[in-house]
Amino acid sequence: MRLLRSTDLALRVLMRLAVAGESSPTTREVAADMEVPYTHAAKVVAELQHLGLLAARRGRGGGLALTDAGRTASVGGIVRTFEGDGDVVECEGATPCPLSSGCRLRGALRRAQEAFYASLDPLTVADVVAAPTGPLLLGISRTP
Numbered sequence: 001m002r003l004l005r006s007t008d009l010a011l012r013v014l015m016r017l018a019v020a021g022e023s024s025p026t027t028r029e030v031a032a033d034m035e036v037p038y039t040h041a042a043k044v045v046a047e048l049q050h051l052g053l054l055a056a057r058r059g060r061g062g063g064l065a066l067t068d069a070g071r072t073a074s075v076g077g078i079v080r081t082f083e084g085d086g087d088v089v090e091c092e093g094a095t096p097c098p099l100s101s102g103c104r105l106r107g108a109l110r111r112a113q114e115a116f117y118a119s120l121d122p123l124t125v126a127d128v129v130a131a132p133t134g135p136l137l138l139g140i141s142r143t144p
């Protein structure tokens with residue numbers, strides 16, 4: 001199962017902010033640290049702010065900060081939110097699969113998808129920045 005680019009980017013942004021300490025990196029700095037285009041990062045930051053997982057302060061000295069909800073957010077929950085409700089295969093659509101009305105594989109794939117998410121549910125953002133990831137993130141940070 002392959003995650004959407006926006007899902008991975010959302011997790012990367014949250015992980016970067018989880019090790020920010022007192023500093024408040026800007027979206028541009030986070031994008032540079034994560035080596036992703038600014039426009040992609042800005043879109044994901046807006047969505048994470050909407051979800052209450054990060055806070056953004058504008059103006060001079062402004063920047064991004066993880067909220068308490070963001071620090072304790074479940075990785076599985078974040079992945080579900082960004083991936084949406086879609087199936088891992090497209091059974092319907094413009095050319096529906098002829099088996100779609102009674103396919104055992106479809107149900108098995110749904111269960112496998114749910115098991116994938118469930119395995120990520122117990123992990124929080126704070127958990128996934130434990131060493132060696134946290135020190136690595138600090139090492140690549142360009143924020144003064």
Ligand code: SF4
Nearest residue numbers: 091097099100103106
């Ligand atoms: S074979 Fe089953 S799972 Fe695959 S596309 Fe058809 S209905 Fe969906």
